[in-house]
Structures are given as structure tokens and as C-alpha cells.
Amino acid sequence: MTGSDGRDERQGTRVGLADVRQLEDGIAELRALDYRYGGGSCRVAVEARLPAAVALLDGVAKTVVLARLYTAVADLYNLAGWTNFDQDRPVAALEGFARALELAIEAGNDDLQANIRYRVGRLHLHYGAVDAALVEFARGREAALAAHSKLAQAILSANQAWAHAKKADVTGALTYLRRARQEFAEAEGSERAPWAAFFGATDMAAMVGTVHGELAQMVDIRHGRGGIPALVEAIGGYPLGMTRSRSLTLIWLATVHALNGDLDVATTVGEEAVELAWALRSPRVRQRLHSLSAAARRFSGNADAQEIVDRIDDLGQSGR
Numbered sequence: 001m002t003g004s005d006g007r008d009e010r011q012g013t014r015v016g017l018a019d020v021r022q023l024e025d026g027i028a029e030l031r032a033l034d035y036r037y038g039g040g041s042c043r044v045a046v047e048a049r050l051p052a053a054v055a056l057l058d059g060v061a062k063t064v065v066l067a068r069l070y071t072a073v074a075d076l077y078n079l080a081g082w083t084n085f086d087q088d089r090p091v092a093a094l095e096g097f098a099r100a101l102e103l104a105i106e107a108g109n110d111d112l113q114a115n116i117r118y119r120v121g122r123l124h125l126h127y128g129a130v131d132a133a134l135v136e137f138a139r140g141r142e143a144a145l146a147a148h149s150k151l152a153q154a155i156l157s158a159n160q161a162w163a164h165a166k167k168a169d170v171t172g173a174l175t176y177l178r179r180a181r182q183e184f185a186e187a188e189g190s191e192r193a194p195w196a197a198f199f200g201a202t203d204m205a206a207m208v209g210t211v212h213g214e215l216a217q218m219v220d221i222r223h224g225r226g227g228i229p230a231l232v233e234a235i236g237g238y239p240l241g242m243t244r245s246r247s248l249t250l251i252w253l254a255t256v257h258a259l260n261g262d263l264d265v266a267t268t269v270g271e272e273a274v275e276l277a278w279a280l281r282s283p284r285v286r287q288r289l290h291s292l293s294a295a296a297r298r299f300s301g302n303a304d305a306q307e308i309v310d311r312i313d314d315l316g317q318s319g320r
Contacts, residue, residue: 015059015069023053023072028194031079035198036241039086040281046080067107074103075195078116085123086244088283093123110147114140115195118155125159126284130166137163150187154180155199158207165214170223177211180204198245202237205230206249213252216259217291224256231256244285247276251288254308258295263304266296274311286315 026049033042053073061069081096097120104112117140124133137160144152157180164172184204192199212227231253238246250273258266270292277285293312299305 013055013059015056015061015065017065017068019056019059020065020069020072023049023056023069023076024194027072027076027079031194032241034079034083034086035245036243038244038280038282038285039083040283043080043083043087046076046083049076050080067109070103070107071109071112074100074107074109074112074116076100077103078112078119078195081116082119085119085126086282086284088287090123090127094120097123110143111149111152111193112195114143114147114149114152114156115193116140117143118152118159121159121163125163125166126287130163134160134163149190149196150183151190151192151196151199154183154187154204155196157183158204158211161211162207162214165211165218168215168218170215170219173211173215177208180207198242202234202242203245205237206234206245206252209234209249209256210252213256216256217295221259224259228253228256243276244280244282247273247280247285248288250276251285251292255292255295258292258305258308259298261299263296263299263302263308266292267304267307270296270308271311274315277315289315 030042030046030049033045053076056069057073077096077100081093081100084090084093084096097116101113101116104116117136121133121136121140124130124136137156141153141156141160144156157176161173161176161180164176181204184199184201209227209231212223212225212230216222216224216227231249234249235246235253238249250269254266254270254273257263257269273292274289277289289312293309296305296308
């Protein structure tokens with residue numbers, strides 16, 4: 001029998017570290033699919049794992065196991081929220097994140113709380129609710145400080161920089177970006193939690209390029225030139241399994257070149273970005289192509305610009 005919160009009311013099953021490790025391994029496999037193929041490749045599988053994972057919470061476990069178990073189930077909900085976000089399902093995503101946060105609090109895991117707040121903020125940022133994103137990033141930063149995690153702090157600072165760039169706040173954006181780079185440097189050699197392991201030197205470079213690219217769109221195209229080396233570095237650094245991150249970074253690089261009028265380069269880079277977007281099961285990536293299309297449309301009558309627009313339009317009409 002299952003209660004209203006989805007938890008199995010039959011209690012008494014003994015839960016041990018082996019059960020928790022099995023759950024953690026399953027989450028790692030699903031997260032790898034999300035990175036490589038997009039949320040649509042694994043969202044259903046993630047959600048299918050939730051009932052059995054939640055049922056473990058009703059089992060009998062030693063105290064040493066409980067915090068790790070609650071953390072694992074919280075992270076599964078965290079992944080459910082993220083894959084729903086990637087599938088353009090914001091309501092379902094926020095529900096997943098809310099449950100993840102409840103469980104992370106029960107686990108006493110400040111580092112995971114910081115990560116969940118970061119992801120909620122990213123959702124708000126994607127849909128244009130910049131002030132709401134900044135609130136979540138600030139709350140996430142509080143949790144990161146409580147966790148004494150420089151990596152979590154760097155992730156939050158980098159995204160605060162992006163949010164300020166979206167508000168056309170050059171000083172704020174660059175100040176938070178400098179802080180992110182310093183915190184990231186201080187985090188070198190520290191242990192990385194699975195939910196934050198993605199944020200290495202490559203992703204830091206991508207965020208530097210992203211902030212400059214956003215400032216190029218919102219303030220002055222000259223800001224974009226400062227981000228090109230970082231974007232190129234990130235694209236070259238992403239391993240095979242980080243397809244979505246590579247595609248998003250290619251979109252930024254193509255957009256910056258298009259804003260600068262380097263349309264031949266923008267076309268070449270944009271072509272690869274669109275090809276990856278075709279392969280990914282990620283509406284979020286396709287939505288991010290709109291910025292590239294808008295940059296190209298500024299040069300009406302240019303053949304290279306029109307090619308970019310046409311490729312993106314074709315992808316949008318495909319219904320993928």
C-alpha cells in the first residue's frame with residue numbers, strides 16, 4: 001500500500017549500504033545519459049526509479065546509512081527536476097526540485113542543497129525570471145558557505161555573474177565572475193560530489209564565455225570578443241560524453257561571432273551546434289538557438305546569415 005506522499009506504508013525492510021550504493025550507481029548512469037543525449041533520453045527512466053527509491057526511506061537502516069540514503073534519494077529527485085527542465089516541463093521540474101530540497105534538508109546535506117538551488121535558479125534564468133534566479137542563487141550560496149564547499153560557491157558565483165549580465169549589469173557580472181574564478185581555483189584538489197562533478201576547468205571556461213556572450217547581447221558586442229578564447233577552450237575541452245554542454249557552448253561561440261559580423265565563422269560553428277541539437281533530446285538546447293538566430297537576423301540579405309536562420313528554422317519545424 002502506498003501513502004499520499006508516494007512512500008510505501010509497508011515498513012520493516014532492512015536497508016544497508018549496498019542498497020544505497022546501488023541507487024547511487026543507478027543515478028550516475030542516468031546522469032551520464034542526460035549529459036550525453038539530453039533529458040529526453042532518460043527522464044522517464046529517472047521517474048520510474050523514484051517509487052522504489054522512496055520506498056527505501058521506510059526501511060530500517062542504521063544511522064550511518066540514513067543520511068547517505070536521504071542524500072541519494074534527494075539527488076534522484078534533483079535529476080528528475082533537471083531532466084524535466086531540459087524537456088521544457090518547468091512545473092514538473094520545480095516539483096522535483098522541491099522534493100529534492102526537502103530530502104536534502106532531512107539529510108543535513110548543505111552541499112546538495114546548494115546544487116538544487118543552483119538548478120532552480122538556472123530554470124528561472126532560462127525562462128527570463130532573472131530576479132527569481134538571483135534569489136535562488138543567493139540562497140544556494142548560503143548553503144554552499146554552510147557546506148564549506150568552494151566548488152559549490154564557484155558554481156553559484158558564476159551563475160550570479162550570468163544573471164547580472166542578463167540584467168545588463170556589467171560591473172556586477174564581472175565582479176561575480178572574478179569571484180567565481182577565485183573560488184574555483186581555491187577548490188582545486190577538493191573532493192567533488194556527483195551532482196557537481198561536471199563543473200571542472202572546461203565548464204568554468206564555458207561560464208566565462210557565457211557571461212561575456214550575454215554582455216555582448218545585452219550591452220555591447222565588444223564584450224563578446226573577450227569571451228571567445230574561453231569558449232574555444234571549453235569546446236575543445238568537453239569530453240565525448242558532454243554533448244549537451246558542448247552544443248550549448250558552440251551556440252554561444254556562433255552567437256558572439258554573428259554579433260561581431262563574422263558570419264562565415266558563425267555559420268561554420270553554428271552548423272556544428274545545430275547538428276548536435278538535432279541529435280540531442282533536449283528542447284532546452286533548441287530554445288537556446290533562438291539567440292543565434294536573432295543575431296544572424298541582424299544581417300538581412302547576407303547569405304551566410306540566412307543560412308544560419310534557415311538551419312535553425314528547419315530544426316524548429318522538425319518537431320524534434
